[in-house]
Amino acid sequence: MEKSRRELNRRQFLKKTAGGVASLTLLGSLPTRVWGAPKRLPNFVFILIDDLGWRDLSCYGSTLYETPAIDELAQQGVLFRQAYASFPRCVPSRYSIMTGKYPARYGVPGLHSDLPAEEFTVAEALKQAGYATFFAGKWHLAKENDPEYPYPDKQGFDVNIGGSSAGSVVSHFFPYGGVKKTLRGKKRVIKLPGLEKGKPGEYLTDRLTDATVKFIRQHRDKPFFVYLSHYAVHVPLQAKKPYVDRYVHKLELLPKPSWPPYIREGVGWTKMLQDNPVYAGMIQSVDDSVARIMQTLRELGLENNTIIIFTSDNGGLSTRGTRAYKGKHALATSNFPLRAGKGWCYEGGIRVPLIVKWPGVTKPGTDTDAIVLGADFYPTILQMAGLPLIPKQHLDGISFVPVLRGEEATARHVAFWHSPVGRPWSTGDENASVIRVDDYKLIDWYDKGKLELYNLDMDPGERIDLSDSMPEKRDELYRKLKAWRKEVGAYMAKGKAGKRKKRRAE
Amino acid sequence: MEKSRRELNRRQFLKKTAGGVASLTLLGSLPTRVWGAPKRLPNFVFILIDDLGWRDLSCYGSTLYETPAIDELAQQGVLFRQAYASFPRCVPSRYSIMTGKYPARYGVPGLHSDLPAEEFTVAEALKQAGYATFFAGKWHLAKENDPEYPYPDKQGFDVNIGGSSAGSVVSHFFPYGGVKKTLRGKKRVIKLPGLEKGKPGEYLTDRLTDATVKFIRQHRDKPFFVYLSHYAVHVPLQAKKPYVDRYVHKLELLPKPSWPPYIREGVGWTKMLQDNPVYAGMIQSVDDSVARIMQTLRELGLENNTIIIFTSDNGGLSTRGTRAYKGKHALATSNFPLRAGKGWCYEGGIRVPLIVKWPGVTKPGTDTDAIVLGADFYPTILQMAGLPLIPKQHLDGISFVPVLRGEEATARHVAFWHSPVGRPWSTGDENASVIRVDDYKLIDWYDKGKLELYNLDMDPGERIDLSDSMPEKRDELYRKLKAWRKEVGAYMAKGKAGKRKKRRAE
Known part of the structure; x- marks a missing residue:
């Protein structure tokens, strides 16, 4: 713990200096000032879907789910084929988006499980630059009643609707909060600020969209940063009945594979088919949300000055482990041909949809194989806004503005993942670290002492283990991975799950 | 040997009765006679390439090799995506084409290694029906000076140019025959009847095409069956210099993967890239051959009355084993995304290109996923000619005429392969039997007691072994495979390679 406390102190220092530097340099360095013309800052609508898998949109190849509005967004912007969450689960992935850092640098998960107040988030940076900032939906980075790990309204957002310590809702229909039973039979009270009142039958995805549309209308005249973090499409799987009926019918018509x-996947199983009509209905409501936001921007004449980013926090829920297998764990979707899903460091767990529309910059209807990571949003957003970067804060993020301008060669070449709290009983995954360098990906199942090496261009499904075929490449990547773990002080579990001795990588 | 001799006697019986039945029923049953109108029998040009891999044509996805004439043929006919050789090596595959039987039924390879005189071949059936029959190229189904295993001219072909006991040439440039050194250092004399004279520098693929074109011109007025069995693209890898230069240059321009x-593949390695300019040049000459034949048919006005069948005898040469690995074994191509290549029962060894143009019947520019096997050509050709089938001869073949008419549902659903003489030192493969039922394929590595189960629709690269995931499907297919081995009396090697005790499956 000694070391981790030092880490925090270093962060508190950074918080002050980084924030300070940002506010000092801000006014002097804005392009709007430098070039004289009072150009308005672009608005941002950042839409984060919970557990949406890489193949869960029709523009990403789903034949079951229908997402016309998101497909239209892709037609107006750039579709990323190799975008990644920084972690295969919610909390660390979201930590990374807010901070621009690898989760392993903070020891999340393992040593920590939330976002400390002293981090200087992307929302704080934008708020300091004059943005109206809005948060709605799932936060999951707070401890209740603990100012050290606060709700979004203390992390840079002017408005918080629904963001709390909750990782999921009790129901997607009103009332959304209340008492939740966990898989292990425990009871937990889910509180969702700002969502306490509502109409019976009201659907959460619609409700959050209502609030977002209202905020955009109210702030049409000043730059805004909207962070719409849907609780969909995370369990519990619940959708509006007409949508469910629609997909029940469609499933009957689709050819049966x-x-x-x-x-089988490790100690558990992977779902190979997209065949859940309720999940399909949830995605349809997410698409409705995007449609309404795009329509609102058009109506307000903000279409050409608003950047839209649409993505997910990890892969689709498609695997189950030892305990979950006994019928307790409803599986949502399939990420196939990617391997496995949420929780795993295989591509199914970390590769996510990402669509970016930057009017006047991104070439409509294009796609890219550039590697992009959740940690990259922070510096990218700052650069898109013409704001100065804060490298001491978003330590691991790399702005992908050049990629958005069509310069794919400038993209990120190296990315790391570190998952030290596997859940073999839940999603079936085990502890692993990963390095990707261009098309090569090394997975270190370090509890088992087993390395796997894949070439993702040749084999995006990660089925052809090259670790024996290419021992030099394997060893080279392994050295780099170990060096990175040491650099970030990655938390390494030791011993069996539940009986771990906490330690940092040395 | 007792049993195998009984087999031969049964065959001699079949030979007489089958041939007799065919000749007796022939005149009475031809549609030409039944319907009164003196409709001319269709001509056949059957083009068999040696070792051409499934991805060795641009219409099958190669980005290196250029095959405009064969692509044009595909545009005029039907392209089969799931056509198979009956065996992953030359001799048994060719035996199956000539006889319409599974190689395992005759114990080839293992108990036998050639085509006995008493088999009633597809060429004999056509010759009896009045066809002028022509063979040019590789036969490899004969023993020299042994009337029991004769050259093509005693197996139903009026003409034989180049067909002998040889499985490959000494050189693809004249003189083609002569003394050949085997991999193990032995010397063997290669004799090629009808190819003894030639011009220095002459290229065999061109020479065989010359002879074919000449035969077609001479027989324009009567139905002909041309069986052009190129020695290309089998080793030795040799191509015309301008073609090699062309592909050397192209390789420099193509993006480097x-x-x-x-x-690694078993005890050896699999080649993953199509990057051999000499092999590319050989394929170019094969394409020239097809172009000249198509042009000749056009010139003679035979285009609309000639069925063209273009295929290969096994997968591309892409693997090497224990001994071959030490630099002695030049690898030609890659069948990836199919797994492995020639010699293996993985798809890379048995799946082959197949294009059929049947003017007035096949719908131009279509493709099909129907399962077709080398043994199926015999009854298919008879039915296309309107001749009566000879079920006692082509015991295992199923006519795919309905597929050619566009009725894919009528296709073959079950196919077997049995490879009891693996070559771990050469192409790296080991003894295996296979059953495919619709999309499921079970491989029995019976020497190792290991079963693998794949779903080829989901996983054509055979990387996701389902034998643990679907034990019931595995067991069901295994029962069927064992029953088939017993039915055909499959030769099962026992003990280590080289010290095998020969026996039939019981």
């Missing part, structure tokens, strides 16, 4: 519904 | 050039 000869594929097996599940295949 | 990040893929590894080889990956």
Whole structure:
């Protein structure tokens, strides 16, 4: 703990200096001032879907789910084929988006499980630059009643609707909060600030969209940063009945594949088919949300000055482990041909949809294979706004503005993942670290002492283990991975799950 | 040997009765006679390439090789995506084409290694029906000076140019025959009847095409069956210099993939890239051959009355084993995304290109996923000619005429392969039997007691072994495979390679 406390102190220092530097340099360095013309800062609508898988949109190849509005957004912007969450689960992935850092640098998960107040978030940076900032939906980075790990309104957002310590709702229909039973039978009270009142039958995705549309209308005349963090499409799987009926019917009409519904994956199973009509209905409501936001921007004449970013926090929920297998764990979707899903460091767990529309910059209807990471949003957003970067804060993020301008060669070449709190009983995954360098990806199942090496261009499904075929490449990447773990002080679990001795990588 | 001799006697019986039945029923049953109108029998040009891999044509996805004439043929006919050789090596595959039987039924390879005189071949059936029959190229189904295993001219072909006991030439440039050194250092004399004279520098693929074109011109007025069995693209890898230069240059311009050039496969390696300019040049000459034949048919006005069948006898040469690995074994191509290549029962060894143009019947520019096997050509050709089938001869073949008419649902659903003489030192493969039922394929590595189960629709690269995921499907297919081995009396090697005790499956 000694070291981790030092880490925090270093962060508190950074918080002050980084924030300070930002506010000092801000007015002097804005392009709007430098070039004289009072150009308005662009608005941002950042839409984060919870657990949306890489193949969960029709523009990403789903034949079941229908997402016309999101497909239209892709037609207006750039679709990323190799965008990644910084972690295969909610909390660390969201920590990374807010901070621009690898989760492993803070020891989340393992040593920590929330976002400390002293981090200088992307929302704080934008707020300092004069943005009206709005948060709605799932936060999951707070401890209740603990100012050290506050709600979004203490992390840079003027407005917080629904963001709390909750990782999911009790119900997607009103009332959304209340008492929740966990898989292990414990009871937990879910409180969602600002969502306490509502109409019976009201659907949360619609409600959050209502609030977002209202905020945009109210702030049409000043730059805004909207962070719409849907609780959908996370469990519990619940959708509006007409949508469910629609997909029940569609499933009857779609050709039946000869594929097996599940295949073995580690200690558990992976779902191989997108065949859940309720999940399809949830995605349809998410698409409605995007449609309404795009329509609102058009109506307000903000279409050409608003950047829209649409993404997910990790792969789709498609695997189950030892305990979850006994019928307790409803599986939502399939990320196939990517391997496995949420929780895993295989591509199914970390690769996510990402669509960016930057009017006047991104070439409509294009796609890219550039590697992009959740930690990259922070510096990218600052650069898109013409704001100065804060490298001491978003330590691991790399702005992908050049990629958005069509310069794919400038993209990120190296990315790391570190998952030290595997959940073999839940999603079936085990502890692993990963390095990707261009098309090569090394997975270190360090509890087992097993390395796997894949070439993602040749084999995006990660089925052809090259660790014996290319021992030099394997060893080179392994050295780099170990050096990175040491650099960030990655938390390394030791011993069996539940009986771990906490320690940092040395 | 007792049993195998009984087999031969049964065959001699079949030979007489089958041939007799065919000749007796022929005149009475031809549609030409039944319907009164003297409709001319269709001509056949059957083009068999040696070792051409499934991805060795641009219409099958190669980005290196250029095959405009074959692509045009595909545009005029039907392209089969799931056509198979009956065996992953030359001799048994060719035996199956000539006889319409599974190689395992005759114990080839293992108990036998050639085509006995008493088999009633597809060429004999056509010759009896009045066809002028022509063979040019590689036969490899004969023993020299042994009337029991004769050359093509005693197996139903009026003409034989180049067909002998040879499985490959000494050189693809004249003189083609002569003394050949085997991999193990032995010397063997290669004799090629009808190819003894030639011009220095002459290229065999061109020479065989010359002879074919000449035969077609001479027989324009009567139905002909041309069986052009190129020695290309089998080793030795040799191409015309301008073609090699062309592909050397093209390779410099093509984007370099990040893929590894080889990956481990069993005891050896699989080539992962199509990057051999000499092999590309050989394919170019094969394409020239097809272009000249198509042009000749056009010139003679035979285009609309000639069925063209273009295929290969096994997968591309892309693997090497224990001994071959030490630099002695030049690898030609890659069948990736299919797994492995020639010699293996993985798809890379058995799946082959197949294009069929049947003027007035096949819908131009279409493709099909129907399962077709080398043994199926015999009854298919008879039915296309309107001749009566000879079920006692082509025991295992199923006519795919309905597929050619566009009725894919009528296709073959079950196919077997049995490879009891693996070559771990050469192409790296080991003894295996296979059953495919619709999209499921079970491989029995019976020497190792290991089963693998794949779903080829989901996973054509055979990387996701479902044998643990779907034990019931695995067991069901295994029962069927064992029953088939017993039915055909499959030769099962026992003990280590080289010290095998020969026996039939019981």
